[in-house]
Amino acid sequence: MIQRLLMNLLLALLWASTIGPFTPANVGVGFVIGFFVLLIASPIDKRDSYSKRVFGVLGFIFYLFYELARANVLVAWWTISPLKRLSPALIILPLEEGMTDAEITVLSNVITLTPGTLSLDVSPDRRAMLVHCMHAPNPDAVRREIHDGFLRRLLEVTR
Numbered sequence: 612m613i614q615r616l617l618m619n620l621l622l623a624l625l626w627a628s629t630i631g632p633f634t635p636a637n638v639g640v641g642f643v644i645g646f647f648v649l650l651i652a653s654p655i656d657k658r659d660s661y662s663k664r665v666f667g668v669l670g671f672i673f674y675l676f677y678e679l680a681r682a683n684v685l686v687a688w689w690t691i692s693p694l695k696r697l698s699p700a701l702i703i704l705p706l707e708e709g710m711t712d713a714e715i716t717v718l719s720n721v722i723t724l725t726p727g728t729l730s731l732d733v734s735p736d737r738r739a740m741l742v743h744c745m746h747a748p749n750p751d752a753v754r755r756e757i758h759d760g761f762l763r764r765l766l767e768v769t770r
């Protein structure tokens with residue numbers, strides 16, 4: 612996995628230095644071209660792990676941007692709505708068994724980046740995270756949304 616990533620980065624750097632001005636856009640194009648070259652040139656049994664991770668990272672990033680846009684619209688709506696309609700809540704989000712510090716940190720930061728939510732604490736046994744939600748009329752639905760959205764996609768990338 613790491614070898615394929617380094618090879619892809621090397622192909623991207625070679626592309627950017629050969630094609631013209633060394634810009635981030637040229638490196639990005641070189642990375643995409645290198646990815647497809649490695650995908651086509653690699654044996655079928657080696658394709659799955661690297662390509663799944665790359666597509667997983669892209670899916671995670673697109674989902675993060677979608678959730679950021681959606682949450683910004685919701686928070687704007689809640690801001691102009693009467694305060695009586697809001698139902699803030701502290702939610703205990705169960706974490707997956709064996710999550711690393713890096714996985715918990717990324718999940719916590721993604722939750723905090725999303726407007727309307729804030730990760731507050733992680734339990735000492737690392738089995739749960741305390742999350743404050745600006746509007747959570749159904750805490751189970753919010754818990755399920757975070758688990759099926761951010762947590763599932765994060766674990767697809769890291770494991």
